[in-house]
Amino acid sequence: MRSEKFDAIVVGAGPAGTTAAYVMAKAGLSVALLERGDYPGAKNMYGGAMYRWPLESIIPDFLAKAPIERRIVDHRLMILSKSSGLTMNFKDLAFAKPPYNAFTVLRAKFDRWYAGIAEEAGALLVTSTNVTDLIRDKGKVIGIRAGSGSENELYGDVVIVADGANSKLAVKAGLRRPLNPKEVALGIKETLELDPVVIESRFNLGRYEGAAIQIIGVTHGMMGGGFVYTNQNSLSIGIVVLLEHLIRMKMRPYDLLDEFKSHPIMAPMIEGGEPKEYSAHLVPEAGYYGIPKLCMDGLLLVGDAAFLTSSVYQEGVNMAMASGIYAGRTVIEAKERGDYSLKTLSNYEKLLRSSYVVRELYHLRNLPEMFANNPRLFSIYPDMINYAIRELLTMNGELGRYKRKKIVRKVKERIGLWRLLLDLVGIRRLLL
Ligand SMILES: Cc1cc2nc3c(=O)[nH]c(=O)nc-3n(C[C@H](O)[C@H](O)[C@H](O)COP(=O)(O)OP(=O)(O)OC[C@H]3O[C@@H](n4cnc5c(N)ncnc54)[C@H](O)[C@@H]3O)c2cc1C
Secondary structure (H helix, E strand, O other): OOOOEEEEEEEOOOHHHHHHHHHHHHOOOOEEEEOOOOOOOOOOOOOOEEEOOOHHHHOOOHHHHOOOOEEEEEEEEEEEOOOOEEEEEEEOHHHHOOOOOEEEOOHHHHHHHHHHHHHHOOOEEEOOOOOOEEEEEOOEEEEEEOOOOHHHEEEEEEEEEOOOOOOHHHHHHOOOOOOOOOOEEEEEEEEEEOOHHHHHHHOOOOOOEEEEEEEEOOOOOOOEEEEEEEOOOEEEEEEEEEHHHHHHHOOOHHHHHHHHHOOOOOHHHHOOOEEEEEEEEEEEOOHHHHOOOOEEOOEEEOHHHHOOOEOOOOEOHHHHHHHHHHHHHHHHHHHHHOOOOHHHHHHHHHHHHOOHHHHHHHHOOOHHHHHHHOHHHHOHHHHHHHHHHHHHHOOOOOOHHHHHHHHHHHHHHHOOHHHHHHHHHHHHHHHO
């Protein structure tokens, strides 16, 4: 580790940290980007989709350079019961044409490429470096420590903490409390290698087209769901469940994933896939009310470390990048003013709070609590929807109106009409 002082030190070369490093380096600031993995992306995982916004606002031609797997043209939602499933899909060929909308990318390739772009802009990338502490002077953060001894210290006018959901540095800074299992979900994922021709025919896709599939009804009533994303020659399949529920139900996440993979609707979808990678990671689920204070003298918090994720629309990478952009711009302004105190750095929090990121999380602010406290949304409702459709589609000489009465009777029995009404009002209020 070098002893010179940088304008900014960024901890974590995920989407948030690399974006901040790129923005600042491009503006001529001296930036050190520190990553604990052997290379950026080595330890990173997610489901599979990222959006064009906001990356194209800083790298307009990123599509021509980035290691994109497939352009997502087909978004599907599957509601499963034990042996059946309702699938709704939205396929839009507008998404298959420039400027496109969303893409599947594999983080090990993408994060490495992206950090390379930050390096080309002038950032110094240091890998295999686990930052363990912050260095302070009279309360102001002035650097980081990556082990013990002064040879492992690095100094900067500002430290941007981008070390992800389990941010130990945010806790050390006093901005966040240690992780609470109510506020995070555990995601586990397998990457299954599969011939591109098989992927395209199985998912009804063109050459570079991709599908993003969200699945509910596979978590035994725990808050969460499954996902499948199509990559160029592999599928990403996984499941995300609120950690508190996993602990309470005493379920092992890999058993849950195995069960999901062998569901009669899922198994044919992944048939022939050769397991290539298995990984697990935390996802912030606290939403708006979980967002901590985002800055202090000499320090800014970005991305998952700041709990800026919305799992409803699979937004995490784009929110992380947006926060990196705002943080980078704030540090550029601080350098111009020669003032890295909270007074200038708090502009970051103002920018972010008036941006799409925090406003969207505010809009969905009651969702985490509603989802966490209503197990029927993830078990009884998927069952009932499947039951109702099965009844209506089974032609056995029974009059339609008797079938409908039977369905209403079942709804009364398993949910209750009053409860159903309250749930519908609650969901409407959340989403509109
Ligand atoms: C199962 C799952 C599915 C998801 N699906 C999607 C999806 O489809 N679309 C989407 O947009 N988002 C998705 N997300 C969320 C998304 O992955 C995150 O929101 C996003 O990665 C946040 O970026 P980040 O840079 O803040 O953190 P991270 O991507 O976690 O990056 C943090 C970086 O910091 C490094 N680091 C950590 N500690 C240290 C340290 N002490 N010293 C040095 N380096 C350190 C890590 O190695 C890592 O490179 C998913 C997440 C999970 C777990």
